[in-house]
Amino acid sequence: MEDKKAERLLWIDVETTAIDPADGDLLEVGMALTDMRVKTVYGSGHWLVKENHGITINADTITAIGMHWKNNLIKEVCALEACNGLAVSKEIRETIDEWSRNAVLHPAGTNVDFDLRWLCAKLGLHITFGRLSHRKLDLTALRLLDAATGLDPYESHATAHRVRDCLNRDIEEYREYLRRWRETAGEGDGNAAS
Numbered sequence: 001m002e003d004k005k006a007e008r009l010l011w012i013d014v015e016t017t018a019i020d021p022a023d024g025d026l027l028e029v030g031m032a033l034t035d036m037r038v039k040t041v042y043g044s045g046h047w048l049v050k051e052n053h054g055i056t057i058n059a060d061t062i063t064a065i066g067m068h069w070k071n072n073l074i075k076e077v078c079a080l081e082a083c084n085g086l087a088v089s090k091e092i093r094e095t096i097d098e099w100s101r102n103a104v105l106h107p108a109g110t111n112v113d114f115d116l117r118w119l120c121a122k123l124g125l126h127i128t129f130g131r132l133s134h135r136k137l138d139l140t141a142l143r144l145l146d147a148a149t150g151l152d153p154y155e156s157h158a159t160a161h162r163v164r165d166c167l168n169r170d171i172e173e174y175r176e177y178l179r180r181w182r183e184t185a186g187e188g189d190g191n192a193a194s
Contacts, residue, residue: 008042009034009137010096010105011171012115013163015073016064019114021121023060025051027068027077029088029119030163033099036106038175045095046163047088048073049122050080071160089123096128108137109170139170142177 011032018024032044055074057065068074099105107129109115113136119125143153159165 006103007036007133008099008103008105009036009038009108010099010132011108011167012112012119013109013166013170014115014118015068015161015163016118017055017061017068018064019060021118023056023058024064025049025055025061026085026118026122027073028163029092029123030167031092031095032167032171033103033105034171037178038171043095043099044167045092047091048077048080049085049088050077050083051085051122052083067161071162073162085123089125092119092123092125093128096125096131100131104133105131106133106135106137108139108174110139110166112136112138137174139173142174 011030011034013030014026015028016024016026026049029047029049030045033042034040035042055061055065055077065074096105107116116129120129146153157169159169
């Protein structure tokens with residue numbers, strides 16, 4: 001009998017210049033791999049993406065461009081010596097291949113479908129992401145639940161709009177959700193054997 005694969009969370013975030021991939025550019029990709037309770041980080045990856053045509057400026061992109069100019073992301077992308085979309089795509093495929101060898105990867109983060117759609121559209125990762133679990137952990141659903149119960153999930157939500165900041169925020173926020181649920185369930189701090 002084949003051993004069951006471990007289940008892990010594949011945290012994903014992208015920074016872009018638009019909502020729709022047809023209107024803008026992919027600038028930055030970040031990923032982190034954790035266990036389901038985010039006690040262990042198994043690996044992470046970070047990539048800047050420079051596209052062939054430069055950065056598109058139009059009414060759909062100007063707000064995000066301003067934000068990413070302010071946080072220096074556009075300057076960092078423009079400073080790259082060459083366009084690197086193919087190289088980034090290859091590195092992400094290899095990373096996912098390695099991480100999925102012994103684990104089921106559940107995409108996780110804020111608005112996971114947005115991130116996956118951009119990565120497929122701009123980096124051609126359809127086949128690679130076809131190996132990911134169809135079950136996703138989207139923190140937006142948890143935040144909406146908080147809002148429905150009278151809490152403000154966006155009270156201290158600001159980041160620098162860089163993937164590392166967003167991933168760290170999402171992982172810490174998920175840890176807090178787990179802590180709250182354990183307390184509600186009477187498990188205390190969750191240090192007991194699982």
